[in-house]
Amino acid sequence: MLQSPAPSNRDRKRRWQREPIVLVGLMGVGKSTVGKRLASRLGLPFVDADNEIEDAAGMSIAEIFARYGEPYFRDGERRVIQRLIDGRPKVIATGGGAFINDATRALILSDALAIWLDADIDVLVDRVRRRDTRPLLRGKDPATVLRELAAIRNPLYAEAHLRVASNNAPHEATVRAILQAIDYGAA
Template identity: 50%
Template sequence: MEAAHRMTIPQIFARHGERYFRDGERRVLARFLAEGPKVVATGGGAFMNAETRAQIAEQGVSIWLKADFEVLIRRVRRRANRPLLQTPDPQGALRKLIDDRYPTYALADVTVVSDGGPHEMVAAKTMQALMSYVNVHAVTRARPAVTEESIS
């Protein structure tokens, strides 16, 4: 999005608004998903779109890197590039985002707790959780379906 617009995400939000950004984000993600296997790291708002979630469920695996409020507030304080937190009360805005979004994020195929440790540790935990998920689903798909005919 930034390259196509030659603007940062905060600039896109400021000039065109969140709805415009989210629509573009949805289209870009749909294109990425159609191109085949890859890792795509989205921002928090992308998974809130029901159409995007459905496409991910059909064509990929969703992973939620779950962090608590304290971890997130430490991370976002380091950068001023979060348009939804550019308010007089960024902590209150973050708490509201958590309350609003975490129930939807919980729909992800895989959840990995990101507790603020080294990135390498979170990456390793993510790979382990993803491999477990893929192995379980590969076994489930490989088993013949139990039908009434196969029982008799």
């Protein structure tokens, strides 16, 4: 019996042409901002999973956390992401904890191209201090929380198909790095 050869690295990178691209990473890494710009460059629709969750719930993520707690939020997040990964090419920005859920991570890894946007903790702290709407940071030191989250989440983010740095450069530099990583110029 003949077996088809394993997909080449080039084929894996070009999944964006037929499946969603899902951006994962810690809060403040730029998933939404980079995602919008990436989608524009690729001519694909952009979807922010957090916005979809808020629309479905009829309230903000902070309100969901306050009223129902994190486990309730994560279950809704899983269902929304499952709906968004429909086999059609698009760029999806997820919340920082979405990829931590085993079922969500398995779905993303099998049916999308997962790209981990990674940044140094100091860069993330600077970025998240600009917004006070993040439920996991309420009343806490952002540097401490981000270090704790990185210790838990980074090994799981590392399962993503690609890893791209999103440090103290303009977001457009991150977009260019993603385009290079997915072999966009050779498409």
